[in-house]
Amino acid sequence: MLVLSSPSGAGKTTLSKKLVELDSNLIMSTSFTTRTKRVGEKDGQDYHFVKVGDFKEMIGENQLLEYALVFGNYYGTPRLPVEKYLAQGKDVVFDIDWQGAQQLAQQKGSVEDVVSVFILPPSASELESRLKSRNQDSISEVESRMSQAASELSHYDEYNYIMVNNEIEESIKTLKAIVKAERLKTSRQTDLHKFVESLTG
Numbered sequence: 001m002l003v004l005s006s007p008s009g010a011g012k013t014t015l016s017k018k019l020v021e022l023d024s025n026l027i028m029s030t031s032f033t034t035r036t037k038r039v040g041e042k043d044g045q046d047y048h049f050v051k052v053g054d055f056k057e058m059i060g061e062n063q064l065l066e067y068a069l070v071f072g073n074y075y076g077t078p079r080l081p082v083e084k085y086l087a088q089g090k091d092v093v094f095d096i097d098w099q100g101a102q103q104l105a106q107q108k109g110s111v112e113d114v115v116s117v118f119i120l121p122p123s124a125s126e127l128e129s130r131l132k133s134r135n136q137d138s139i140s141e142v143e144s145r146m147s148q149a150a151s152e153l154s155h156y157d158e159y160n161y162i163m164v165n166n167e168i169e170e171s172i173k174t175l176k177a178i179v180k181a182e183r184l185k186t187s188r189q190t191d192l193h194k195f196v197e198s199l200t201g
């Protein structure tokens with residue numbers, strides 16, 4: 001499981017979508033949320049948009065692998081698709097906040113193998129201008145997200161990797177390098193045991 005977190009507007013959604021496009025073994029987890037749909041967002045693609053009551057029902061039925069209240073809205077990861085993809089040998093990418101990252105890391109059983117990356121914006125002014133140019137949120141929401149950025153940023157040291165998103169193509173290269181190195185870890189290359197045995201007779 002590859003978790004990407006960042007303050008809102010640092011570019012993580014763009015990066016995660018591009019990353020899964022380039023690697024057929026990576027699958028993006030689609031979260032449920034109670035926030036309203038932004039212009040251009042598609043239900044079932046960007047998020048599954050649901051009412052608070054339905055979300056709470058999913059919590060009660062233990063259907064969520066993790067969930068959190070972010071900017072006054074609920075966001076959560078459905079358990080079943082993730083377990084299905086992992087069982088198929090796929091790697092799953094999550095665009096979630098620090099609360100979700102902590103909960104995934106604490107999971108026991110079939111979903112405990114987490115690699116986490118914290119993505120930083122190049123500067124505070126760049127972060128603000130990205131939030132504004134996105135032009136999808138109201139001014140009060142942009143201000144609230146700027147103030148929340150500080151709280152999100154304070155969790156950077158809980159992540160395995162940290163990077164600055166100066167330029168999309170360069171950042172994609174960095175993320176691909178992280179994925180490649182993680183896949184090469186001895187503990188993940190269980191298939192190679194037999195190969196090594198064959199080499200030594």
Ligand code: 5GP
Nearest residue numbers: 031067068070075076077095096097099100
């Ligand atoms: P946005 O409303 O801008 O799409 O997302 C707001 C924040 O919620 C982002 O930091 C995003 O990563 C986080 N988020 C999105 N989906 C989930 C989820 O399923 N769980 C958690 N914990 N956070 C999420």
